[in-house]
Amino acid sequence: MKHLVIGASGQVGHALMKALDEAGHSVIGTYFSHSEPGLVHLDMTRRDAVENIFAKEAPEAVWIPGAMPDVDRCEREPAFSHQVNVEAPQLVMAAARPASIPLVYFSTDYVFDGVDGPYLESAPVHPLQVYGQHKVEAETALLAYPQTLVVRPAWIYSDEPNPRNFVYRVLSDLKEGRPIKSAVDQINTPTPAGALVRNALQALIEGHRGVLHLAGPERLTRLALVERIARMAGFSTDSIQSISVGDLPLPAKRPLKGGLISSYARYGISERLEDLNLTPLLTTS
Ligand SMILES: NC(=O)c1ccc[n+]([C@@H]2O[C@H](COP(=O)([O-])OP(=O)(O)OC[C@H]3O[C@@H](n4cnc5c(N)ncnc54)[C@H](OP(=O)(O)O)[C@@H]3O)[C@@H](O)[C@H]2O)c1
Incomplete structure (x- = not known):
């Protein structure tokens, strides 16, 4: 095809x-x-x-x-x-x-x-x-x-070393020692x-x-997600600060209690964040 x-x-x-x-x-x-x-x-x-x-x-x-x-x-x-x-x-x-x-x-x-x-x-x-x-x-x-x-x-x-990928952005910030502000009140299903x-x-x-x-199997806050990425890569979570979405001066409103589930189990995604290969991201971020 x-x-x-x-x-x-x-x-x-x-x-x-x-x-x-x-x-x-x-x-x-x-x-x-x-x-x-x-x-x-x-x-x-x-x-x-x-x-x-x-x-x-x-x-x-x-x-x-x-x-x-x-x-x-x-x-x-x-x-x-x-x-x-x-x-x-x-x-x-x-x-x-x-x-x-x-x-x-x-x-x-x-x-x-x-x-x-x-x-x-x-x-x-x-x-x-x-x-x-x-x-x-x-x-x-x-x-x-x-x-x-x-x-x-x-x-x-994804495992793509590109700033469009948020895992890459988080790892870059952790490697460079930049503080990260992450929302504790925004929850979603990372995919x-x-x-x-x-x-x-x-x-x-x-x-x-x-x-x-089509979304991943877990529902996580942005904060939990960022902390998990840090732990998976062996970084301390000390530089990650918990904030509320309302604290960020963003022009567009965000859905807070979000996330997706499906009626079509046959297309369900079982892959979790822990299954992501961080090597390409750690060697380049
Ligand atoms: N990323 C997320 O977390 C997320 C979550 C939910 C839904 N989505 C949706 O998933 C889809 C893919 O997202 P993504 O993260 O892959 O976005 P992305 O990395 O920003 O890619 C967007 C793509 O659109 C192309 N593009 C932009 N303007 C174009 C135009 N005028 N004509 C032709 N192509 C154009 C870009 O080309 P160039 O880069 O070459 O300019 C790029 O290839 C989008 O519909 C997005 O809304 C994304």
């Missing part, structure tokens, strides 16, 4: 390229601003560029991990967020529709307000910020296409990128369509 991954230069995109290759699929990946060998440039906000890549590559499945996932930037620049997070995925859907090409769109747990999580797929959405509102708008538009699979992960992490994309691929191939929650 030939896959097109739009946003292959991101954290989920990298994991997807690896998983698809390991599963023996043919794959074309795109970047937007971070050029990488083997990836082709695509600005998915441009209709002509999207149409050209479909015409040239004739993909049989399309993935959209591409997004503007910076929650605070979306709050400050809602028109930009709308263009990338809502309008662009619809351009991709329009290009996929004539040949009924399956489409996987990555959404978020931020579609929920975090009042009484964890949330099942059937829970009503109620986003607190522009990013979540735009993800809901995109989900709604894309789900009108029967070949769409909407995957919702939460707090994605390993590798298992996320492998299970999403299985769901796609088995014909699962509609909304699917």
Whole structure:
């Protein structure tokens, strides 16, 4: 099967390229601003560029991990967020529709307000910020296409030595001796990128369509998560300070009692934080 991954230069995109290759699929990946060998440039906000890549590559499945996932930037620049997070995925859907090409769109747990999580797929959405509102708008538009699979992960992490990966950022701070402020009142279900994309691929191939929650098996506060990363890597937790989300001057509101669970046990992720190989992160962070 030939896959097109739009946003292959991101954290989920990298994991997807690896998983698809390991599963023996043919794959074309795109970047937007971070050029990488083997990836082709695509600005998915441009209709002509999207149409050209479909015409040239004739993909049989399309993935959209591409997004503007910076929650605070979306709050400050809602028109930009709308263009990338809502309008662009619809351009991709329009290009996929004539040949009924399956489409996987990555959404978020931020579609929920975090009042009484964890949330099942059937829970009503109620986003607190522009990013979540735009993800809901995109989900709604894309789900009108029967070949769409909407995957919702939460707090994605990986073994990738890249500042986009929060485990890498935490380890960099610990190594450099920088103090870390971590919220004790924000709880979520951290999601390993590798298992996320492998299970999403299985769901796609088995014909699962509609909304699917794919998150890790544990529900942790941000503070507990950061402390656990420190202990796993052999660092003291002394430099980690417990704070409340409200203490941080952030433009966008965060869901507090969040997290995702799923009605579809067959796609459940069993991998825990302790299963993460820290070596690539410790040698480079
Ligand atoms: N990270 C999390 O904790 C988390 C949690 C829940 C849901 N999600 C969702 O999961 C998805 C993947 O997140 P991620 O962490 O992999 O994000 P990421 O690392 O920031 O990657 C975003 C990707 O989008 C690409 N992109 C940005 N603008 C584009 C444009 N105009 N045209 C084409 N591609 C464009 C980027 O390309 P360049 O880098 O080359 O510019 C990059 O490849 C997103 O939908 C996000 O909302 C993430």
